[in-house]
Amino acid sequence: MKHSLRYALVACCLWLCTSLMAQSTLHLGYCSDQISADNETVMLSDLYDVRFRAAIIIPAARLKALVGAKVTKIRVGAPAGMKNWYVTLRTDLAAPAVTKSVDLPLTVEGWNEATLVEPYAITGETDLVVYYAGTLPAGQGLVLGDRTNPNGFFINYDNEWENVASYGYNALCLQAVVEADADVPGNDLAVEGVTFDKPFTQIGGEATAQVRIANYGTAAAAVPTLHYAVQGGETHQVSVTGEIGVNDFKDVTVNVPTEGCAEGYHEVRFWIEHEDAVAENNTLEALVGCYKDAYKRRVLVEHFTTLACVNCPYGDATLSAVVANRDDYVWVAHHIGYMEDELTNPRSYDIGAIVGVNAAPMAAFDRTMLPFSDNKTTPAGSIGYSSAAAGKAAIGPSFDYCANTPAFVSVNISANYDAATRTLSATVQGERNAMLNLLYPEANLTVLLAEDNVHTEGRQTGSGSQIHNHVFRQFLTSSLGDAIDWQDNAYSYTCTTDIPDSWNVENLRVVACVNRPYQNNDCTQLQVLNANDLRLQTVSAVHGIEAAEAPVQRTCYNLQGQRISEPTKGIYIEKVVTPSGIRCLKRVR
Numbered sequence: 001m002k003h004s005l006r007y008a009l010v011a012c013c014l015w016l017c018t019s020l021m022a023q024s025t026l027h028l029g030y031c032s033d034q035i036s037a038d039n040e041t042v043m044l045s046d047l048y049d050v051r052f053r054a055a056i057i058i059p060a061a062r063l064k065a066l067v068g069a070k071v072t073k074i075r076v077g078a079p080a081g082m083k084n085w086y087v088t089l090r091t092d093l094a095a096p097a098v099t100k101s102v103d104l105p106l107t108v109e110g111w112n113e114a115t116l117v118e119p120y121a122i123t124g125e126t127d128l129v130v131y132y133a134g135t136l137p138a139g140q141g142l143v144l145g146d147r148t149n150p151n152g153f154f155i156n157y158d159n160e161w162e163n164v165a166s167y168g169y170n171a172l173c174l175q176a177v178v179e180a181d182a183d184v185p186g187n188d189l190a191v192e193g194v195t196f197d198k199p200f201t202q203i204g205g206e207a208t209a210q211v212r213i214a215n216y217g218t219a220a221a222a223v224p225t226l227h228y229a230v231q232g233g234e235t236h237q238v239s240v241t242g243e244i245g246v247n248d249f250k251d252v253t254v255n256v257p258t259e260g261c262a263e264g265y266h267e268v269r270f271w272i273e274h275e276d277a278v279a280e281n282n283t284l285e286a287l288v289g290c291y292k293d294a295y296k297r298r299v300l301v302e303h304f305t306t307l308a309c310v311n312c313p314y315g316d317a318t319l320s321a322v323v324a325n326r327d328d329y330v331w332v333a334h335h336i337g338y339m340e341d342e343l344t345n346p347r348s349y350d351i352g353a354i355v356g357v358n359a360a361p362m363a364a365f366d367r368t369m370l371p372f373s374d375n376k377t378t379p380a381g382s383i384g385y386s387s388a389a390a391g392k393a394a395i396g397p398s399f400d401y402c403a404n405t406p407a408f409v410s411v412n413i414s415a416n417y418d419a420a421t422r423t424l425s426a427t428v429q430g431e432r433n434a435m436l437n438l439l440y441p442e443a444n445l446t447v448l449l450a451e452d453n454v455h456t457e458g459r460q461t462g463s464g465s466q467i468h469n470h471v472f473r474q475f476l477t478s479s480l481g482d483a484i485d486w487q488d489n490a491y492s493y494t495c496t497t498d499i500p501d502s503w504n505v506e507n508l509r510v511v512a513c514v515n516r517p518y519q520n521n522d523c524t525q526l527q528v529l530n531a532n533d534l535r536l537q538t539v540s541a542v543h544g545i546e547a548a549e550a551p552v553q554r555t556c557y558n559l560q561g562q563r564i565s566e567p568t569k570g571i572y573i574e575k576v577v578t579p580s581g582i583r584c585l586k587r588v589r
Contacts, residue, residue, distance in 0.1 A: 026066070026178040027075065028058055029130070030152030030171030031145025035077050035110050040170055041141025049083075053133040053156040054142060055093060056174050061192040062216055063124045064281040069180035070119035071099075076132050077143040077173025078107040085134030087114045089176070091126040093154060093161045094377060107134070111173075122178070124280070130176045144170040186218040189274045190281035191226075192249065200289040200406050200435075203263070206255040207288045211270050213252060215244040216278075223250050224272040230256060230288075231266050261290040263434055291435045294406035299399060300513050300531040303333040303470060304352055304362040304380065307341040307456065311384035313463040315361025318383045318391030322399050329403075330511055330531045332450050333470040337362055342456055343471050350479035354518060354526065355380040363395075366405075367515065367526035370398035378523050407530040408436035409443065409514045415534055417505060424505075424536070426476065427494045428512040437489070440529065444481030444517050447495050449473040450533075452507045473503065476510075478557065480518050482575070506537040 027033060044050040074087040085104055088097040100117040122128070136142065144153070152171025153164040165171065192214040201207040211228075215221055226238040244250050256268055271283040303319055305312040323329045334348035335341050337360025351357075355364045356378025364379040372381040372395040381398070385391030410430035417424050428447055436443070452469040459466055476495035484491045499505055513531035555575040556564050564572065 024180050026069075026180065027175040028062075028071075028128075028178055029075075029145075029173075029175035030056055030147065030149050031077070031173045031175070034146075035143060035173055039077070039146070039173070040144040041079070042144060042164070042169060043139065043141040044136055046139050048138050050136050050138075051133075052136060052142075053131065054172055054174070055090075055129050055131040055154045056172055057093070057151045057154065058128040058130065058176070059151070059192055060124060060127050061190045061214065061281040061284070063122050063128060064190070065124075065188050065216060065278040066122045066178060066180060067124040069122050069178050071116065071122065071128075071176045072119045072179050073113055073115050073177035074102075074130060074132065075173075075175040075177060076107070076112045076114070077110065077145075078112055078134075079137070079140040079143065080107060080109040081137050081140065082107040083135040083137070085112075085132060087116075087130075087132045089116075089120050090129035090131055093129055093156075095129075097131070113177075119179070128176070130174055132174065143173045145173050147171060187221070187276045188216040188278045188281070189221055189224060189244070189272060189276055190214050190216060190278070191270050191272060191284040192281075194268075194270055194284050194286040196286065196288055198404060200291050201258050202294070202406070203258050203261055203290050203292055206257055207268075207290075209254045209256060209268070209270075209286065209288075211252045211254055211284075212249050213240075213244065213272060214249040215246060216281075217276070218246060220245045221274075224274040226252055226254070226270065226272055228254060228256065228268055228270045230258075230261065230268050232269070256288060258288070258290050263291055264438055265289050291406055291408065291433075293433060294408060294435075295410040295430075295433075295530065297328060297403060297405070297407040298411075298531045298533075299329045299402045300366050300511075300528045301329050301331045301399075302351060302355065302364045302367070302380075303331060304337040304348075304357045304360050305333055306335050306338050306344070306360050307458050307460050309338040309360040310462045312338075312361045313460060313465075314386055314388075314391070315363070315383040317388040318361075318385050318395065319363060321388040321392040322396050326403075329399075330513070330533045331470040332448065332472050332511055333468070334472050336360070342458060343454065343468065345472055345474065347475055347479055348472055352380075354378075354480075354523065356523070360384075365399050366402040366528040366531075368402060368528070369524060370401060372398040379526060406435075408433050408439070409530050411512050411514055411530050411532040413510050413512055413532055413534040415510055415536060417499075417536060419505075422499045422501070422505070423496065424499055424508075424510075425494060425496045426510045426512075426534070427492065428510075429490070429492045430514070430530075431490045432486070433489070436529070440516055442517055443484050443514050443529065445477060445484050445491070445493055445512065445514055446479070446481035447476040447493070447510065447512045449476065449497075450509045450511050451503055452509070453504070454507070473508070477573075481513075481515055483517070484514070508536045509533045510536065 086101040088101045089099045099120050102114045148170050150165050153169050193212040195210045197208045220243050222243045223240040229235050240252050265287045267285050268288050269285050335343040336348045336352050337357050357380050361384050362380045363383045367379050369379050373379050374381045409432045412429050415426040451471045451473050454468045454471045456466050511533045513528045515528045516525050557573045558564050
């Protein structure tokens with residue numbers, strides 16, 4: 001049976017099946033050894049040859065019983081005629097190979113076996129990714145096995161790893177051949193994985209965990225009692241009935257109480273008491289974050305779109321569906337990603353380049369690495385779904401993850417606008433609690449302007465629209481923010497700028513966010529910790545600007561956020577520290 005694969009959601013689960021070939025040889029994988037004409041296939045394209053990468057993941061818990069054994073070969077089930085294919089092993093989908101690749105000619109129909117240049121010795125400390133790549137002829141499909149499992153089908157054919165098993169597809173016909181010096185243990189249960197449903201739990205509530213108990217043995221076994229303890233404290237038991245079949249698993253829901261926990265991270269140890277051959281995989285630790293209080297949370301939605309992009313109206317519709325009937329978001333649209341248009345601001349590239357924008361339409365939520373992110377090294381992901389409902393289903397959970405993450409810093413905005421001089425003064429104030437100080441003692445504040453209801457001369461390709469919302473106009477700080485000068489646990493920052501005549505003040509919004517400093521080119525350190533905005537139509541039309549206080553310190557920066565000693569001709573930013581806080585003034589010389 002053939003299936004056509006276009007898109008998949010990313011999900012993470014843990015499972016494994018094995019096929020015992022001989023006492024000293026194992027085929028590790030998620031399929032049987034038999035391939036027949038009845039095996040399902042999944043086609044990538046019926047018109048073109050497609051270059052792809054595919055993989056399965058074998059969890060470290062399964063490999064504990066095989067420490068010292070060696071992977072000597074990789075077996076790939078394939079159609080005839082797959083070109084330029086090779087195999088290798090990794091410890092993570094995004095990690096480099098740990099074995100030399102084995103390049104091979106055209107495949108034959110059925111099993112194709114590749115011998116590694118050097119055997120790989122199993123340590124049992126990391127997962128093992130069994131990986132192959134090739135060019136699949138048009139109309140041909142990847143060969144699937146006879147059962148599904150959540151870790152048995154990952155694919156990358158557009159610079160994005162996707163867990164296709166989440167759609168219910170059977171596992172790939174892909175196996176690692178392991179040679180062991182001793183017999184493989186026949187009795188082996190393991191705590192294979194622990195996943196908490198959210199990163200932080202408010203103290204007094206329950207942290208919900210999914211604990212997976214797997215059977216790596218050769219006979220069915222009764223599910224053992226599961227135990228857990230928080231920070232080495234009182235032992236709790238969770239009784240589970242039934243049995244676990246060979247190569248099967250049991251997911252157990254555990255509600256961990258947090259009453260009495262201090263703020264911060266706590267280690268939770270899960271274990272089973274079961275007499276088997278491999279005690280090392282009977283225990284697993286995980287961290288649960290606990291907090292007392294949090295502030296109101298709003299998610300920063302950064303949208304990358306252009307007028308020339310034919311699919312961008314789809315992206316706009318998808319994001320609109322995700323945030324419909326919600327007020328816990330702040331939306332900013334950067335007109336980059338596919339060509340440029342009359343709304344493109346060069347400073348948008350400061351953000352786009354870092355979050356991984358290489359096309360349009362794309363988006364990033366709180367600059368956080370999420371399941372919908374196109375590659376797992378940068379936060380931005382594609383949003384060009386032809387169906388807004390399908391797009392919401394695909395990326396909505398990523399938005400919800402951010403919206404449900406508690407905020408440990410507040411962001412409050414006030415503004416004064418002098419209509420006579422078209423001068424805007426915006427002040428951002430807030431405070432942090434103990435959790436922010438514990439987790440992120442260094443934080444930046446980013447302030448910018450965005451405008452709604454902007455009329456353009458050109459029309460949006462695909463929709464014909466000449467009215468655009470959320471348009472990024474300018475930064476009032478450095479593009480990735482300025483370091484917050486905490487006064488105890490509070491901050492105050494004032495920015496002043498002149499509004500161009502072509503901008504409609506009543507449609508402007510002051511947008512502010514507290515974000516982690518971007519350091520060492522590490523995109524995991526970009527997260528926005530909270531955001532807010534203020535529509536200037538809610539501000540009285542004319543306000544006098546407060547009299548300037550005597551400055552304590554003055555510092556000048558160019559528009560790239562680099563400190564300069566003496567301003568030269570052009571535009572620069574002057575940072576003025578006064579007893580009441582910090583002002584950021586845009587100057588022209």
